[in-house]
Amino acid sequence: MTEQITQPEVKSLPRIGSKAPQFEAVTTHGKLKLEDYKGSWLVLFSHPADFTPVCTTEFIGFQNIYPQLREMNTELLGLSIDSVHSHIAWVRNIEQNWGVKIEFPVIADLSMDVAGKFGMIMPEESSTEASRAVFVMDPEQVVRAIIYYPLSTGRNMDEILRLITALQTTDEHGVATPADWKKGDRVIVPPSATQEGAAERMNDESLECKDFYFCTKELK
Structure with missing residues (x-):
């Protein structure tokens, strides 16, 4: 008999222009809170699972743009419904096989608490994996953009850079x-x-x- 996984009950999901829901989570860099990122832009993104090919290409892609993002006062924070030990083993595997060191933290969201708060689970597609969601938050932790991709489609890193550049240009000018x-x-x-x-x-x-x-x- 298949065990049913119950998702956390969520009263409302974040929308563009709303404050992002606060959280504290275990990550590959230790415990982190959303509040830790106040004062900088943040890209919070979810991926379906560690040790999968599309996700591997995305992590390499995110790492490749990470230096540019940091120059734009923007941080990266990944998430999937995997354990912290799985995350650590996977990022080590990426460095060993592709020569790319993943420098940003990854949330281990086994309870699906953060994924539930941000609406990253699409039950019709998968009830045990997070979708490819992207949430862009400004320094006041207001949600400024939301993008969803299906499990089968990897994200475009140039578009994420373009989006943040556009949002910051709007704010400045x-x-x-x-x-x-x-x-x-x-x-x-x-x-x-x-x-x-x-x-x-x-x-x-x-x-x-x-x-x-x-x-x-x-x-x-």
């Missing part, structure tokens, strides 16, 4: 970023809320306007 935007591209200026402002912006030489609601500019 009060602008929006268009489709496929990358650093150095023109940004979108929020539309005016008044007729007078709309008319003024059409004559603003620092802007390139297709119409009053669609103006872009270069960032200096």
Whole structure:
């Protein structure tokens, strides 16, 4: 008879713009709290299982972008429903076989407490493995972006870098970023809320306007 695994009851899941749920967890770097990351951006990501091929490529990918993320005041924190001993053995295996040392911590979430709080379990896909979820939190620990991938599809590291760059650009300059935007591209200026402002912006030489609601500019 198959043992049923009960997921922790969750009253509400985090949404974009909401405060991230607090937690304390055992990791490969010892016990860590979400509060430990206050003041920096954080990418919390889950993977289905240790010692699996897609997850291995992702961990190598995350480690490859980790130095760039840290330059952007951004930390990485992994998670799966595996033991800390499994995590340690796996990251050692990655270093031995691929020559890549995993420097960021990985949560051992055997109780599924953190995965439950963040909605990382998709019962229709698997009730015992976390999905490939990505939660981006700002220095105030507000959830700024959420991405989900199916178990079969590895994540795109360039997109994660692009996303965080775009969010930080929005915060610093009060602008929006268009489709496929990358650093150095023109940004979108929020539309005016008044007729007078709309008319003024059409004559603003620092802007390139297709119409009053669609103006872009270069960032200096």
